[in-house]
Amino acid sequence: MRFARLAAGLAAALLLSAPVHAAPKPVFGPPPKWVDVAPVPEPPPSEGAPAVQTLLDDNQSRLTPQGDTYYNRRVRKVLKAEGLPALTTFGVTWDPQDEVVTIHTLRILRGGRTIDLLGKGRQMLVLRREQDLEKAMLDGRMSATQQIEGLQVGDILDASWTHSGRDPVAGNRSYDMEGLSFPGVASRYRARLSWPTGAPIRYRTTEGFGEPKLSQDGDWTYLVLDAAGVQAPKPPVGAPPRFRRLGFMETSSFESWNEISRIMAPLYARATSISPGSDLRAEIDAIAAKSTDPKVRAFEALRLVEEKTRYFFIGIGDGGYVPASADETWRRKFGDCKGKTALLLAILAELKVPAEPALVSLGGGDGMNERLPSLAAFNHVIVRTEIEGKTYWLDGTRTGDRSGLDALRPPPHRWALPIRADGADLVEIVVPPLSEPFVEATTRFDASKGLDAPAPMEMVSRFRGDAANGLRQMVAAVPRADLERNFRQQMSGNMSWVEVQKVEWKDDVANDAFEVRMAGVADLDWRKNPDLGMLEYKVTASTTSAPGFPRREPGPNRDAPYAVPFPIYVRSTTEVVLPGGGKGFTVRGPSGKETIGAMELSRGSTIAGGVARFTTDMRSLAPEISAADAEAATRTLRRIAGEDSLIRAPL
Structure with a gap:
C-alpha cells in the first residue's frame, strides 16, 4: 500500500506528496x-571514519494546506577506494501523477574546482521502472538516474533535489519524518521545517535525535535541529522495534488516529457494493445455502477471496490509497490488500456478517x-469481524486456509486502526501463546540389530496451522524431485x-496438519567412555541449544527489553530402539520443566519397553523480557548447553 511512502523523510526518493502540477x-x-542553502562544511576527523564521510545532511520541509515541499541535500567525501562503488549512480524516484521533483545540483568538488555533472539534466535517464513486478507489485513510479563519472578518492560529491505536492487523499494534512541515518560522524546535520503560524502541526522526537528549537519569523513557524559533529545513535541489539526507533522526528497535522479512520471510511464505503x-x-x-452460522459464512467468504482472486498490488496514482471496487476486483480476478479487503467486506455484508476494514503495519x-x-504508519489493510463476542482478523491476501475461523490466529501486527464513518482509535491485537506445537519432529533409530550395525531411521x-499452510503452498508450487x-x-x-533413502509427505486436511516422512539408514556413533569402560551414544539436542541474549554496548535504550521469538511451540523427540529389549541399558539426561x-x-x-526416549518442548510465553531477566536467562542457557543426553550400554 502507499501509506508507507509518506514516511520517507529519511530518503527523499520515497517522499510522498501530491503536487498541484x-x-x-x-x-x-x-x-x-x-530554502536556506548551507555552505559546504569542513570534513570531520578522518580517524576511524567510514569509506564515505558525510559532510552535510540537510533536510528542509515546508508544510502547507496547499501542498508540501521537501528539500534534501547530501554532501559526502570519498576517503577510501572502498567507498567509490557506493557512489556510482545518483537517482531520485517519484510518482508522476502525484509529485514534482526538481533537481538542483549534482557536482564534484575537487581541490578548489567545481565539476558540474548535471548539465541541465542532459545525461539524466528517465524511466518508469517497476522493480517489484516479480513480487506482484505495480506502483507506476518514475526514476531519474545518472552515472557519476570521474569520481576519485578525496573528491566531495554534492547533490540536492526537492519533492513537492499535495496528496489528494490526505487533503490539507501534512506529515514528515526526519532522522539520523548516516554512517560515522557528520560535520553537520540539519532538519529545518516550517509551516504557517497557527497551523495545527505537532512534532515528536525519539531518543537520540536531539531537541529541536521552535521559533516564529513573521507568518511562519520554524522547527529546527542544527547539529555539528553528530553521529546517528545505534539501536540496542535484540530490542523490540519500538526501542530501536532511535534518532527520528515526526511532524504531523493529523488531529488523531480517529481522524484518519474517518478519512478512509468513504473510500471503502464506495468500494464495497456489488452490482445486481x-x-x-x-x-x-x-455460501448462504451452506450454513446460517456466521462463523462458517465468514470463513467460506475468506476462502472465496483467497482462492479465486490472486494478489497483485496496484499503487498507480490514487491506487496506493483507494481500494478498487469489489466488482472490479472480482471481474479481473486479482487485487491488492485494499481490493481484496473491499471484496471480502462486500461478500460479508451480503451474508449479514458484520465486519469492517482495519489498517495495520x-x-x-x-x-x-x-x-x-x-x-505513513500503515502499509496493509485487513478485515476485522466480531462474532459471538470474539474478534477475528481476516486477511484476503493469505492463501490456503482450510480449518475454519477458530483456527485463524490473531496476526502479529500489534495494533490496528478500524475504519469507520464516525472514526475509531487504535485497537491492540492480542496474540496469545500457542497451546499446541506447530512443529513436532520425531526421529526414531532402530539399533535392535546391534550397536555396530547400521540403524534404520525414520x-x-x-x-500445524500456518506452518502446514506454508508447506502446502510449497508442495503445490515446487516440482516433487x-x-x-x-x-x-x-x-x-x-x-x-544419516543417509536419506525415501521422502514422502501427506496433507492431513481434517486436522489442519501437514506431515513429512523421511526414511533411511544412520551410522550411530557409539563411543567408549574411558572412565566407565562402557559404550555411550550422545543424543543430539535440537531445541536446547538456544543462543543467549547478547550483551549491549552503552547507548540509548540500553536497558530496553529483549525480544523473544513469539509465538513458538516446538516439540522434538528422539527415540532409539535398543538391542536385547534394552536390558542393562541406562539413560542420562535432563527431565522436568x-x-x-x-x-x-x-x-x-526415559527408557521403557526397550526404547530410549528423549523429548524437548520449547514454548514462548511472551514476546519480550526485561534486560535483567535476559541476563539471567543467558546464564541458564549456558548451563543447559553443557547438559548431555546419553544412552549407556551395559558393560
Missing part, C-alpha cells in the same frame, strides 16, 4: 526561495501507539551421519 520528468533549477447482475452473487448464494506495528497519527515431522532433494539436503546438513526468561522448556529422558 505533477510531471513525468524532473525539473532542473534552483531550490525554492525559502454480478456472477459473484451466485457464489454468495452458495507489516513489520512496523510495535510502538505504533507511541507515534504521531499519520497514514523421521516424522508434523506441521526438487522438494525431495531439498529435504535430503536439509537432513544431511543437520545429521550428516523450567522457565527461562519467557521460554518454557520441558524435557524428559
